[in-house]
Amino acid sequence: MAKNISVTIKFWKQNGPKDKGHFDTHELKNIPDDTSFLEALDIMNEELIGEGREPFVFDHDCREGICGMCSLYINGTPHGKTERGATTCQLYMRKFKDGETITVEPWRSAGFPVIKDCMVDRNAFDKIMQAGGYTTVRTGQAQDANAILIPKEDADEAMDCASCIGCGACVAACKNGSAMLFVSSKVSQLALLPQGKVEAAKRAKAMVAKMDELGFGNCTNTRACEAVCPKCETISNIARLNREFICAKLAD
Amino acid sequence: MLPYTIQNYLADQAIWPRLSTDLPEFEATEQAVEKEIDRLMNIKGKRSVDSIHKELGHIMWEHVGMGRTKEGLEEGLKLLKALRQEFDTNLFIPGSKEGLNVELDKAIHLRDFILMGELVAYDALHREESCGGHFREEHQTEEGEAKRDDENFFYVGCWDYQGSDDKAPELVKEPLNYEIIKVQQRNYKN
Numbered sequence: 001m002a003k004n005i006s007v008t009i010k011f012w013k014q015n016g017p018k019d020k021g022h023f024d025t026h027e028l029k030n031i032p033d034d035t036s037f038l039e040a041l042d043i044m045n046e047e048l049i050g051e052g053r054e055p056f057v058f059d060h061d062c063r064e065g066i067c068g069m070c071s072l073y074i075n076g077t078p079h080g081k082t083e084r085g086a087t088t089c090q091l092y093m094r095k096f097k098d099g100e101t102i103t104v105e106p107w108r109s110a111g112f113p114v115i116k117d118c119m120v121d122r123n124a125f126d127k128i129m130q131a132g133g134y135t136t137v138r139t140g141q142a143q144d145a146n147a148i149l150i151p152k153e154d155a156d157e158a159m160d161c162a163s164c165i166g167c168g169a170c171v172a173a174c175k176n177g178s179a180m181l182f183v184s185s186k187v188s189q190l191a192l193l194p195q196g197k198v199e200a201a202k203r204a205k206a207m208v209a210k211m212d213e214l215g216f217g218n219c220t221n222t223r224a225c226e227a228v229c230p231k232c233e234t235i236s237n238i239a240r241l242n243r244e245f246i247c248a249k250l251a252d
Numbered sequence: 253m254l255p256y257t258i259q260n261y262l263a264d265q266a267i268w269p270r271l272s273t274d275l276p277e278f279e280a281t282e283q284a285v286e287k288e289i290d291r292l293m294n295i296k297g298k299r300s301v302d303s304i305h306k307e308l309g310h311i312m313w314e315h316v317g318m319g320r321t322k323e324g325l326e327e328g329l330k331l332l333k334a335l336r337q338e339f340d341t342n343l344f345i346p347g348s349k350e351g352l353n354v355e356l357d358k359a360i361h362l363r364d365f366i367l368m369g370e371l372v373a374y375d376a377l378h379r380e381e382s383c384g385g386h387f388r389e390e391h392q393t394e395e396g397e398a399k400r401d402d403e404n405f406f407y408v409g410c411w412d413y414q415g416s417d418d419k420a421p422e423l424v425k426e427p428l429n430y431e432i433i434k435v436q437q438r439n440y441k442n
Binding site for chain 1: 254256259260262263300302303344346347351352354355
């Protein structure tokens with residue numbers, strides 16, 4: 001049975017990357033607990049605009065857990081303490097208690113400068129992808145689907161790695177601000193398939209170099225990333241990335 | 253069908269030069285956008301972008317759905333024009349136009365959505381037949397299937413904007429000429 005709850009939202013306001021930033025609060029009264037967390041923020045913004053105030057800015061898009069846009073640090077956890085494998089948009093108000101204060105912060109990392117409030121610039125991930133997260137394909141007709149045989153287990157594992165939506169929760173959770181879980185998932189999805197073998201050595205080196213250049217830290221196997229990943233990527237991917245990287249370095 | 257090597261060679265030749273922002277077209281567009289942004293920021297009314305957006309959704313759902321009627325569409329058009337008026341006179345965008353302003357961003361899109369909604373309703377009202385996803389309830393067979401009027405509507409239509417949102421658009425027709433296929437009623441029964 002749905003009931004209504006009242007909560008206090010304590011949200012981060014920051015006008016650009018150089019601004020110091022501060023917390024603002026707003027009381028949300030009588031919200032049906034079947035409301036999604038992002039819908040509750042929409043309601044809050046309507047109320048803020050009604051008072052002539054500026055709305056709270058946050059990223060969102062598909063609202064069904066597949067696009068990787070939503071990126072809120074809720075009560076100290078990226079994407080909030082939802083069920084395992086869920087994004088912010090899949091979090092519902094019924095997960096909170098009546099009268100609770102909910103703290104909402106942005107992904108905090110040197111690699112993700114704040115654009116405004118909780119909207120952060122995640123272009124760094126695109127730049128890492130551009131550095132090597134692709135395979136070169138020649139223009140022309142696609143080749144016959146069965147020309148390259150791939151064992152089912154490999155295809156499944158590659159698919160699991162490819163399910164990373166690049167949201168950046170791993171970076172936000174990491175004490176080192178490392179993007180290793182993201183990079184390793186993207187390297188793994190190609191390393192596991194024959195199509196990715198051709199450029200494998202170049203890829204691991206280029207993507208790790210780009211990650212370092214853009215200000216992300218390194219991995220110390222804390223596994224915080226794994227615990228918050230909405231797509232349940234595992235740090236075995238990081239082990240695979242390290243193997244790919246060492247093999248590439250040895251080949252130099 | 254070209255051999256493999258030629259396609260790949262041609263793909264490398266397709267290079268588009270980077271256009272300069274010094275072109276007069278760029279300057280004119282930039283000025284027009286700037287003017288529209290200033291207009292929106294200076295309305296300073298009472299309604300939020302989302303509240304008008306939701307109202308637009310309700311009008312479209314109620315009056316310009318897949319099953320539509322002459323009366324419904326006329327009513328819908330009236331409501332859409334009133335909503336456009338409401339947008340232009342009673343919209344409120346907090347913050348400033350400098351830097352990121354998500355409300356301003358949404359408002360620019362919403363103005364287009366309202367106009368697009370009007371266009372859909374206008375076209376649906378004009379098209380006195382049923383065809384595919386456009387089901388005018390007045391035009392159906394005894395079994396409730398879409399009933400086309402090939403005598404009057406056998407063309408692809410396009411509406412030409414007349415320079416102002418308040419001027420009626422002009423219909424441009426491209427006739428359909430089938431040389432091989434025989435045009436007939438779609439039938440899923442046999």
